Amino acid sequence: MSATLALLRRDLSLALRNVGETLTVLAFFVIAATLFPFGIGPEPQILARVATGIVWVVALLASLLPLERLFQSEADEGGLDQLLLAPAPLEALVLAKCAALWIGSALPLIAVSPIVATMLQLPTEAYGTLLASLLLGTPSLALLGGIGAALAVGARKGSALLALIVLPLAIPVLIFAVAAVEAQIGGLSVRPHLFLLAGFAVFWLTVAPFAMAAALRQAAS
Amino acid sequence: MTGESAAGLSGRELACMRGGRTVFAKLDFGFAPGDLVVLRGPNGAGKSSLLRVLAGLVAPAAGTLAWHGADIAEDPAGHRARLQYVGHLDALKANLTAREHLRFHAALRDMGARDVGGRDVEGHHIAHALDMFGLAKLADRPARFLSQGQKRRVALARLCVAPAALWLLDEPTNGLDAEGVACLAAAIADKREGGGIVVAATHLDFPGGQARTLTLRAAA
Amino acid sequence: MAEFFAMGGYADFVWTAYGLTAAVLTVLAVSSVRRLKTLERDLAAAADDEHDR
Amino acid sequence: MNWQALANPARFKRLSDRLLPWFAGGAALCLAVGLYLGLVASPPDYQQGDSVRIMYVHVPAAWMAMFVYANLAVAAAASLVWRHPLADVAGRAMAPIGAAFTFLCLATGSLWGKPMWGTWWVWDARLTSVLILFFVYIAYMALNSAFDDDTRGARSSAILALVGAINLPIIKFSVDWWNTLHQPASVSRLDGPSIHASMLTPLLLMAVGFTLLFFALALVRMRAGLIERRLAALSYTRSADAGVASFR
Numbered sequence: 001m002s003a004t005l006a007l008l009r010r011d012l013s014l015a016l017r018n019v020g021e022t023l024t025v026l027a028f029f030v031i032a033a034t035l036f037p038f039g040i041g042p043e044p045q046i047l048a049r050v051a052t053g054i055v056w057v058v059a060l061l062a063s064l065l066p067l068e069r070l071f072q073s074e075a076d077e078g079g080l081d082q083l084l085l086a087p088a089p090l091e092a093l094v095l096a097k098c099a100a101l102w103i104g105s106a107l108p109l110i111a112v113s114p115i116v117a118t119m120l121q122l123p124t125e126a127y128g129t130l131l132a133s134l135l136l137g138t139p140s141l142a143l144l145g146g147i148g149a150a151l152a153v154g155a156r157k158g159s160a161l162l163a164l165i166v167l168p169l170a171i172p173v174l175i176f177a178v179a180a181v182e183a184q185i186g187g188l189s190v191r192p193h194l195f196l197l198a199g200f201a202v203f204w205l206t207v208a209p210f211a212m213a214a215a216l217r218q219a220a221s
Numbered sequence: 222m223t224g225e226s227a228a229g230l231s232g233r234e235l236a237c238m239r240g241g242r243t244v245f246a247k248l249d250f251g252f253a254p255g256d257l258v259v260l261r262g263p264n265g266a267g268k269s270s271l272l273r274v275l276a277g278l279v280a281p282a283a284g285t286l287a288w289h290g291a292d293i294a295e296d297p298a299g300h301r302a303r304l305q306y307v308g309h310l311d312a313l314k315a316n317l318t319a320r321e322h323l324r325f326h327a328a329l330r331d332m333g334a335r336d337v338g339g340r341d342v343e344g345h346h347i348a349h350a351l352d353m354f355g356l357a358k359l360a361d362r363p364a365r366f367l368s369q370g371q372k373r374r375v376a377l378a379r380l381c382v383a384p385a386a387l388w389l390l391d392e393p394t395n396g397l398d399a400e401g402v403a404c405l406a407a408a409i410a411d412k413r414e415g416g417g418i419v420v421a422a423t424h425l426d427f428p429g430g431q432a433r434t435l436t437l438r439a440a441a
Numbered sequence: 442m443a444e445f446f447a448m449g450g451y452a453d454f455v456w457t458a459y460g461l462t463a464a465v466l467t468v469l470a471v472s473s474v475r476r477l478k479t480l481e482r483d484l485a486a487a488a489d490d491e492h493d494r
Numbered sequence: 495m496n497w498q499a500l501a502n503p504a505r506f507k508r509l510s511d512r513l514l515p516w517f518a519g520g521a522a523l524c525l526a527v528g529l530y531l532g533l534v535a536s537p538p539d540y541q542q543g544d545s546v547r548i549m550y551v552h553v554p555a556a557w558m559a560m561f562v563y564a565n566l567a568v569a570a571a572a573s574l575v576w577r578h579p580l581a582d583v584a585g586r587a588m589a590p591i592g593a594a595f596t597f598l599c600l601a602t603g604s605l606w607g608k609p610m611w612g613t614w615w616v617w618d619a620r621l622t623s624v625l626i627l628f629f630v631y632i633a634y635m636a637l638n639s640a641f642d643d644d645t646r647g648a649r650s651s652a653i654l655a656l657v658g659a660i661n662l663p664i665i666k667f668s669v670d671w672w673n674t675l676h677q678p679a680s681v682s683r684l685d686g687p688s689i690h691a692s693m694l695t696p697l698l699l700m701a702v703g704f705t706l707l708f709f710a711l712a713l714v715r716m717r718a719g720l721i722e723r724r725l726a727a728l729s730y731t732r733s734a735d736a737g738v739a740s741f742r
Binding site: 010013014017018081082088089221 | 273276277278279280298301302304305306308309310311312313314316317321324325326328329330331
Binding site for chain 4: 147151152154155156157161164165167168169171172175176179200203207211214215218219
C-alpha cells in the first residue's frame with residue numbers, strides 16, 4: 001500500500017513541477033473548443049444545442065495528449081523495470097499512475113470546462129450536470145487511456161496509435177455523458193445516466209489494472 | 222560447479238530467446254551466498270538478457286531458475302522482494318532530487334512500513350546510502366543538474382536503501398569516476414560480507430574483491 | 442435476361458454491392474495465396490542454403 | 495495431440511493440406527448455390543423490390559464481422575494464456591479477413607440504404623455498431639504491426655482484442671440506446687421469424703460459404719505467417735550455439 005501511495009505522491013509532485021505540460025493540455029482544450037464557433041457559426045441557439053457535445057469530444061481528445069508519456073517515459077528512463085520489480089502488485093502501481101494522471105490532467109480540465117461551456121452558450125441549468133458527467137466520466141477515460149498507453153509502450157507510431165486504440169472504446173462514456181446533460185436541459189432525470197457513468201468507471205477500475213499490468217509485463221520482456 | 226549447492230541462486234539448462242533468436246542456451250550455474258559473479262562476454266553475448274532473466278523480468282525460454290532450491294517461477298513476488306536490479310539506464314526523473322529518488326525507492330521496496338517505534342528508519346537508510354556513494358552534498362539537487370557519473374551514483378545508492386539478498390547490476394561502473402568505483406566496491410564488499418549475492422555484467426575490470434567469472438560466448 | 446440484370450431498377454446498387462464483395466474477397470484470397478507461395482519459395486531457398494553449408 | 499508441434503510449418507502444412515480443399519471447395523459450392531438462389535430463384539421483396547438481394551451479402555458479412563472477432567478473441571486468450579506461437583500467428587492472420595468482412599458489411603449497408611433511406615449513410619444502430627467494430631479491427635491491426643518484434647505486437651494486440659471483446663457488448667448496448675434516443679426504430683426489417691424460407695435458405699448458404707472461405711483464408715495466411723517466423727528464426731540459428739564458455 002505504501003508503495004502505491006508513494007508512486008501516486010511522486011507522480012503528483014512531478015506533475016506539479018511540470019505545470020507547463022498541464023497548461024498545454026488546457027490550452028489545447030480551450031483552443032480546440034473555440035474552433036467550433038468558427039466552423040459552425042456563432043448563433044447562440046446552434047451553439048447551445050451542440051455545446052455539451054463539443055465540450056465532451058474536445059475533453060476526450062485533450063485527455064489523449066498526456067497518455068503518450070504516461071508509461072513510455074518510464075520505459076525510456078528505465079523506471080519501468082523498477083516498477084515491475086517492486087514487491088507491490090503491479091496492478092496497484094498502474095492504478096496509482098492512472099490516479100495521478102486523472103488528478104494532474106483531468107481535474108484541471110474539469111475546472112476550466114465551465115469557461116468553455118459559457119463561450120459555447122450552454123444553458124445555465126446544465127452546468128452542474130456537465131461537471132458531474134465530467135467528474136464521473138473522466139476516470140473511465142484515464143483508465144482506458146492507461147490501457148492504451150501501456151499497450152503502445154515501445155510502439156513505432158505512438159500518438160496516432162493511441163487515439164486509434166482509445167477513442168472507439170470511449171464511445172459509451174461519451175454517449176451517456178452527453179445524454180446526462182441533455183436530459184438535464186430537457187427536464188428529465190439525470191440520475192440513470194450518471195449512475196451508468198459511475199458504473200463504467202467501476203467497470204474499468206476492475207478491468208484496466210489487469211490489462212495494463214499484462215501489457216507492461218510483456219513490454220519489459 | 223552445478224548442483225552441489227542448493228543455497229543461493231542456481232540455474233539449470235537456462236535458455237533465453239529474444240525476437241525469435243536464441244541469446245543463450247543450456248546455461249548451468251550455482252551462485253552461493255557471498256559470491257560476486259562477474260558476467261563477461263562481448264556485446265550481444267546476452268549479459269543484459271541473463272540479468273533480466275535472473276531478475277524475473279524475462280521468462281526463460283527453457284530451464285529453471287531456483288533460489289535455495291525452490292523454483293522462482295512458483296513465487297515471482299517473493300523473488301522480486303529479495304532482489305535489487307540496476308539496469309544500464311539510471312531510472313531517474315529530471316525534476317526529482319537524489320534524496321527524493323531514494324525516498325521513493327525505499328517506499329517502492331516497501332521500506333516505509335518498517336518504521337519501528339517512531340524512529341525514521343527510512344531516513345536513516347537514505348542518509349547512509351547518500352554517504353556511501355558520496356552524494357551527501359548533492360542530495361537536494363534535481364537530477365537534471367547532476368553529471369552522468371553522479372546520476373549513476375544515485376542509481377547505485379538505491380541498492381543501499383532497502384535490504385536485498387541478490388543484487389543484479391548491468392554495467393554498474395558506466396560513467397563512474399575512480400571514487401565512484403571505490404564507493405561501489407565498498408558497497409559490494411559490505412553486501413557480500415552479509416551473505417548477499419552480487420551479479421554484475423561488465424566488460425571492464427571489476428571492483429569488489431575476489432570474483433567468480435561467468436563468460437558468455439558471442440552469438441554472432 | 443435483361444430483366445435479371447436490371448434488378449427491378451436497383452441494378453446500380455445490387456451489382457455494386459455484389460461486385461465490391463467479390464472484388465474485396467478475391468483480392469484478399471489472391472494476395473494471401475501469393476504471399477504464401479513467395480514465402481514457401483523463400484523457405485525452400487533458405488533450407489537449401491542451410492543444406493549447402 | 496502435440497500443440498507445440500503445430501507451430502512447425504511442415505506439420506501445419508500437412509494439416510492445412512488436408513483441410514484446405516474441403517474448406518475451399520465447400521465455400522465455392524455454398525457461395526455458388528447461394529448466389530443463384532439469392533440473385534435468381536428468390537422472390538423480390540414486396541416493399542424493397544430487388545434491392546433486398548443486397549441482404550444476401552450484407553447480413554452474412556455482418557455475421558462474419560462478429561464471428562471472426564470472436565475467433566480473434568479466442569486466439570488472443572490462447573496467445574496470452576499458453577503463449578503459443580500458433581495463436582499469435584492466427585490473430586495476425588484473421589484480423590484482416592475480419593476487417594474485410596466488416597468493411598463489406600458497411601459498404602453494402604450503405605448501398606442498400608441509399609435506395610431505402612434516400613441517403614448513403616444513416617446513423618442506424620446496427621450500422622453504427624459495425625462501424626465501431628471496424629475501428630477496433632483497425633486498432634488491432636495497427637497495434638499488431640507497430641512493433642519491431644512480432645511477438646510483442648502479437649501479445650500487445652491480443653490484450654487489446656480481449657479488452658475490445660468485453661467492451662463491445664457495452665458499446666452495442668450504448669449505441670442501441672443512443673439510437674432510440676435520437677430517432678425512431680431502424681428501417682431494417684430482418685428480425686424475427688417473418689423472413690420467408692425462400693430468403694432464409696440463400697442467406698444461410700451465403701453465411702456458411704463465407705465461414706468456410708474465412709477458414710480457408712485463415713489457414714493459408716497462418717501457413718504464411720508460420721513460414722515467416724521460421725525464416726526470421728533461420729537467419730539467426732546459424733549462430734545459435736551460444737552459451738557458457740567458462741565459469742570459474
